[in-house]
Amino acid sequence: MPTDTKERLLDSAELLFSSQGIANTSLRSLTEHAKVNLAAVNYHFQSKDALVQAVLFRRMNPINQRRLELLSALQNPTVEQILDAFYRPAVEAVLAGPEGRTVARLIGRLYSEPGDLLAGQVRALMAEVIRLFVESIQRALPGVPPATVLWRLHFCIGILAHTFGAMQLIEGMARGRIAYDDPEAILRQMITFASAGLRAEGESTCAAS
């Protein structure tokens, strides 16, 4: 239970944005949920948009920083190791606390949010990370054409985003047959699938224009 207003706003915003969407969450319901005065949003942050940005950056920045740390610690890594460096910070951050699932949908939806002012900054925040991971994968798989590497990292990101964004979908399919609270099991499933996809043969012809 956070004690100060700013944190309470961030926590409530995270919860409500991810469960109802950003545009569907009013500052009135948000401040009511946070037990905070309505004007607090525009006092501590300048606007609702700035609050949205703060909510996202609070979670994404540590994840991306950790990704780069893990990646740079590897020497001649396998694709499994590269994927672990990419997936693990997100999976662990999301499933760490009880609020994790809340963060998950938020992150998962980041990649496909409409062309808001927000999207631009999120993409800029991801661009550097993606660039470095593309290079690393290309080095690990010199036989795969560059364009195909791009496609396949794109797919890897989709796996992560969809795993976070549509948890309830797979849970509905599984009906208890899947353990969603074990980060290692989820990581193993994702890395096993994605590494096999990255290594796949048969698309050696570059589909460049």
Next chain:
Amino acid sequence: MPTDTKERLLDSAELLFSSQGIANTSLRSLTEHAKVNLAAVNYHFQSKDALVQAVLFRRMNPINQRRLELLSALQNPTVEQILDAFYRPAVEAVLAGPEGRTVARLIGRLYSEPGDLLAGQVRALMAEVIRLFVESIQRALPGVPPATVLWRLHFCIGILAHTFGAMQLIEGMARGRIAYDDPEAILRQMITFASAGLRAEGESTCAAS
């Protein structure tokens, strides 16, 4: 150029919803774009929510119907054939016309939309399709545990959703190195990657609770 009001509304709604998001698109800007009176939305459809549902179903129903057709036409199919039956209707519908890319983001975001009234119906619409494809994949890969099959179909859906939802992301990465207007090339990339992931070994232990 559609001539009647109802179609003009559906087309404009499809365009604006996918580019700006549903909540961020007002009926005023929508009817202005469609060159239609404001009251037309509540006359032809009952509400904005019903319009949203109509927009989605107009695209999703033919795709899902075609998926089931293609799947049922296969006998003892390979995973490549199953994935083709799942991916092809969506890819071809999305890239068919000039408005295809517009539809893409809309479909891509369906899977991770917040818990609206909309999401429930979309999920119900997808549930039957998913169930049949799970069965088919399980039959093609008897060695893979059922829980793992669920995870991996989940990943396959994520690949599709993210390919549609975040096209501009990969295009920004690729800078012209990728041909996004060739359905067959996209299908090949997706199927090559996903089929290798589906067949992957190493996750034989079921992560059931």
Next chain:
DNA sequence: GTATCGTTGAAACGAACGTTTTATTTAATC
């Protein structure tokens, strides 16, 4: 020609939105 039904046009409704303003409270400094 007149009545009828489906459709469109223009205006208005009440509600909810993000934001701003003005007071009041709280806490630290001298």
Next chain:
DNA sequence: GATTAAATAAAACGTTCGTTTCAACGATAC
């Protein structure tokens, strides 16, 4: 204890939203 600055509270701002109302229009059937 008075002074100052930061934080909270309460109220109002103007705007925009989805929806409704009611009048006008156009075609078809009598």
